[in-house]
Amino acid sequence: MDDLAALIERVMDEKDWTLSTLARRSGISISTLHSWKSGERATGSRGPSPSLLRKFAAGAGLPVVEVFEAAGRHIPASMDEESERRFLHLLRSLDQADRSVLEATMQAMIERQRS
Structure with missing residues (x-):
């Protein structure tokens, strides 16, 4: 490869x-x-x-x-417009503290996939 x-x-x-x-x-x-x-x-x-x-x-x-x-990268799954809309709706319903936790969690998941 x-x-x-x-x-x-x-x-x-x-x-x-x-x-x-x-x-x-x-x-x-x-x-x-x-x-x-x-x-x-x-x-x-x-x-x-x-x-x-x-x-x-x-x-x-x-x-x-x-x-x-x-490139040594995990291939991100595609997201259809409806899924993206639902995800953003959920994200927008969180307060800033919970958004920060979610962002840190997602970043950790991405880093885990890269290793």
Whole structure:
């Protein structure tokens, strides 16, 4: 399995694309792709956001799961509009103290999935 830097190299080699072409096709800045390619921000808690990884997958014509695995990330489940609406309704009904607890809990869950 490729890491993200190797995956970027492979895509560029297989498609004969420059980093600029990959950036244009994915809608991600060249500087961001360069930092991933150099390994500066390719994995871990400072790594790419799920939305950028999805953009990269679409632009490179790769399965989302392959890109997330290369970045060492758990693939977040998609959420339909109705589920999001219900979730936000519940969130808005909490007071600030409970929102803080929920945010900390969710952050801990995300960190656990990354390790």
